[in-house]
Amino acid sequence: MSTNLGMPAVAPPGVGHLRGTQSFPDAARGALADSQLRRNLGHATRVIRTKRASVVAELPDWEQLRLAGEALKTATMARLDEHLERLEREVTARGGVVHWARDANDANAIVTRLVQETGETEVVKVKSMATQEIGLNEALEAAGIAAHETDLAELIVQLGHDQPSHILVPAIHRNRAEIREIFLREMPGVDPALTSEPRRLAMAARAFLRERFLRAKVAISGANFGVADTGTLLVVESEGNGRMCLTLPETLITVMGIEKVVPTWQDLEVFLQLLPRSSTGERMNPYTSAWTGVTPGDGPQTFHLVLLDNGRTATLADEVGRAALHCIRCSACLNVCPVYERTGGHAYGSVYPGPIGAVLSPQLTGVEDNASLPYASSLCGACFDACPVRIDIPSLLVRLRAQHVDAQRARSVPSAEALSMAAASWLMSSPGRFAAAEKASRLGRLLGRSAGRISTLPPPLSAWTGSRDAPRPPAETFREWWARERGTS
Amino acid sequence: MSAREDVLARIREANRGAGAPPPPDVPRDYHRSGDHPPGAPEVLALFRDRLVDYKATVIDAPADGVPAAIRGALAQLTGPVVVPPGLPDDWVPGAVVDGADGVGTLSPADLDASAAVVTACAAACATTGTIALDGSPDQGRRALTLVPDVHVCVVRADQVVQTVPELVAALHPPHPITFISGPSATSDIELERVEGVHGPRTLIVVLTDAPTTSA
Numbered sequence: 283m284s285t286n287l288g289m290p291a292v293a294p295p296g297v298g299h300l301r302g303t304q305s306f307p308d309a310a311r312g313a314l315a316d317s318q319l320r321r322n323l324g325h326a327t328r329v330i331r332t333k334r335a336s337v338v339a340e341l342p343d344w345e346q347l348r349l350a351g352e353a354l355k356t357a358t359m360a361r362l363d364e365h366l367e368r369l370e371r372e373v374t375a376r377g378g379v380v381h382w383a384r385d386a387n388d389a390n391a392i393v394t395r396l397v398q399e400t401g402e403t404e405v406v407k408v409k410s411m412a413t414q415e416i417g418l419n420e421a422l423e424a425a426g427i428a429a430h431e432t433d434l435a436e437l438i439v440q441l442g443h444d445q446p447s448h449i450l451v452p453a454i455h456r457n458r459a460e461i462r463e464i465f466l467r468e469m470p471g472v473d474p475a476l477t478s479e480p481r482r483l484a485m486a487a488r489a490f491l492r493e494r495f496l497r498a499k500v501a502i503s504g505a506n507f508g509v510a511d512t513g514t515l516l517v518v519e520s521e522g523n524g525r526m527c528l529t530l531p532e533t534l535i536t537v538m539g540i541e542k543v544v545p546t547w548q549d550l551e552v553f554l555q556l557l558p559r560s561s562t563g564e565r566m567n568p569y570t571s572a573w574t575g576v577t578p579g580d581g582p583q584t585f586h587l588v589l590l591d592n593g594r595t596a597t598l599a600d601e602v603g604r605a606a607l608h609c610i611r612c613s614a615c616l617n618v619c620p621v622y623e624r625t626g627g628h629a630y631g632s633v634y635p636g637p638i639g640a641v642l643s644p645q646l647t648g649v650e651d652n653a654s655l656p657y658a659s660s661l662c663g664a665c666f667d668a669c670p671v672r673i674d675i676p677s678l679l680v681r682l683r684a685q686h687v688d689a690q691r692a693r694s695v696p697s698a699e700a701l702s703m704a705a706a707s708w709l710m711s712s713p714g715r716f717a718a719a720e721k722a723s724r725l726g727r728l729l730g731r732s733a734g735r736i737s738t739l740p741p742p743l744s745a746w747t748g749s750r751d752a753p754r755p756p757a758e759t760f761r762e763w764w765a766r767e768r769g770t771s
Numbered sequence: 772m773s774a775r776e777d778v779l780a781r782i783r784e785a786n787r788g789a790g791a792p793p794p795p796d797v798p799r800d801y802h803r804s805g806d807h808p809p810g811a812p813e814v815l816a817l818f819r820d821r822l823v824d825y826k827a828t829v830i831d832a833p834a835d836g837v838p839a840a841i842r843g844a845l846a847q848l849t850g851p852v853v854v855p856p857g858l859p860d861d862w863v864p865g866a867v868v869d870g871a872d873g874v875g876t877l878s879p880a881d882l883d884a885s886a887a888v889v890t891a892c893a894a895a896c897a898t899t900g901t902i903a904l905d906g907s908p909d910q911g912r913r914a915l916t917l918v919p920d921v922h923v924c925v926v927r928a929d930q931v932v933q934t935v936p937e938l939v940a941a942l943h944p945p946h947p948i949t950f951i952s953g954p955s956a957t958s959d960i961e962l963e964r965v966e967g968v969h970g971p972r973t974l975i976v977v978l979t980d981a982p983t984t985s986a
């Protein structure tokens with residue numbers, strides 16, 4: 283089949299964090315009104331963009347590395363079954379146990395059972411997108427197991443009873459004063475004289491987590507890479523919380539999306555250059571741990587690897603959309619995206635926000651369950667330019683829009699929404715057309731000045747506002763803002 | 772069908788459905804080796820520069836000056852210094868040795884109570900300021916270099932390669948491998964870098980410019 287529509291193998295509803303409760307425009311409206319959020323995001327994404335640009339410019343062979351990364355990922359997907367079987371063989375030969383999970387429910391049940399078999403009721407966790415995706419913490423909690431996040435930003439999110447809003451810096455929407463308040467309120471034994479200086483906040487987290495690391499018996503991690511030919515798993519991190527979790531406990535359980543496999547150890551020479559420079563804007567992140575099964579006398583003596591599908595094979599079934607599986611979760615596309623910078627991560631309703639989220643989440647869930655996400659973009663192309671593995675996100679967005687409209691059409695008489703999405707798709711697939719329509723839509727801002735929203739847009743977008751109201755467009759369009767900020771359009 | 776068979780069958784079906792695209796050749800025309808051989812003066816200068824940029828301290832030592840350099844690095848510290856069992860005996864006189872024959876004897880609490888750890892390394896990379904440990908007897912198990920607050924790491928000049936591909940080629944699983952680039956750090960609060968979170972807050976590199984003889 284050529285599309286994933288109607289495939290049964292999508293990520294199931296009712297578990298995990300791939301579906302929002304609101305459509306993107308509805309959720310974004312709230313975010314756009316939050317000026318503190320926009321200040322925090324604007325500052326953070328600006329800082330990280332600058333850092334990334336300077337370390338990328340240091341490598342004269344950056345484009346060759348990107349091409350190699352893209353080809354490596356394409357080649358891996360073409361033989362994904364063989365690489366996973368090899369990985370399984372190597373991990374097993376080195377004393378690890380490999381489990382396969384069709385979806386979030388499978389994976390949560392496996393991990394819960396494995397923790398229960400240890401007799402422990404608490405675990406420490408390394409930041410992991412896969413375990414957030416499947417809602418593992420909630421599943422463990424339902425079984426009476428407390429999961430303690432140990433990454434600083436994850437800790438801020440967990441203590442703040444909040445949701446992550448960025449792949450790499452999950453608490454990017456919080457500033458130092460807000461973080462201080464969360465720590466004072468939620469961290470037992472914290473010094474009441476705590477200031478909002480980042481160093482002091484980080485030291486408070488160190489003190490709080492230290493004892494947890496030293497007593498932990500079970501750790502749960504994700505993996506950035508799983509090397510098929512050696513059976514080696516890698517976690518790339520900064521703080522050392524990853525090393526603590528991967529080293530001190532007796533049992534380690536790693537949940538890895540099946541697309542994270544790389545064929546050979548040598549392939550890391552590409553990804554260990556692409557990832558740190560694209561993500562934190564460093565030449566190399568402070569710590570990367572690589573382990574292979576169980577090493578007698580060193581680290582956890584019981585190791586489980588859970589290989590997770592949860593909609594990945596449905597994504598793989600689309601000959602264009604499958605490129606979303608190449609993502610190495612660096613977050614560069616979020617940081618350069620004018621839409622993300624203004625709305626933040628929560629508006630996307632999924633643990634995968636920003637441009638990659640807009641193409642990955644709808645494929646993991648089936649496009650009907652995240653129908654508005656493929657429209658959460660101006661198709662400016664900055665995400666493609668930033669992507670270290672050259673995922674052509676704009677083309678994927680356009681394809682998903684078309685699939686959404688097709689699905690609507692197949693369903694019955696097309697709704698006004700479907701027609702307008704089709705129009706928008708036509709419009710947004712051409713930069714010139716989109717720019718003109720965007721300018722025209724600014725008229726709506728004048729009309730909607732008092733209400734903060736408008737109920738009519740110029741054609742062809744008017745079909746959309748006929749069935750739902752649109753947030754008042756900002757004074758500048760994304761494109762104009764982009765041109766002003768970057769000097770290009 | 773088991774979940775394993777199910778997932779593998781779905782992958783095969785998906786690849787067939789997507790037109791069974793053949794794997795492309797991977798172009799490897801990026802720099803796979805440096806302009807200079809391992810340990811060349813240019814490579815060492817770059818390595819020093821990168822380490823300092825990451826707020827690590829670098830101490831240069833002649834081949835026979837390693838014990839003195841380590842002594843200097845530890846001068847301000849009080850408390851036990853721990854070492855792996857395979858470190859040359861004369862490097863850190865009086866150190867607490869973490870077991871023998873690859874079996875560590877110190878508990879996490881012992882390690883937490885120590886002032887510093889001294890180790891050798893497996894390889895290093897100048898371009899990124901990275902040191903790699905592979906659990907060899909002169910580096911010890913992973914917990915040893917993680918829990919103490921100060922890590923003194925002795926790097927031989929000939930272990931320092933210029934590029935990441937050379938570093939990756941020098942390392943061999945299944946040894947557990949740890950890549951270390953500066954002390955632990957976080958940028959989670961407003962993207963402001965703070966050095967020293969859970970791993971050692973201080974990294975001191977002793978760079979010896981000639982091969983040492985192993986004990």
Ligand code: SF4
Pocket residue numbers: 560608609610611612613614615616638665668669670671672673
């Ligand atoms: S899509 Fe590309 S730029 Fe975006 S997070 Fe993934 S790898 Fe990074």
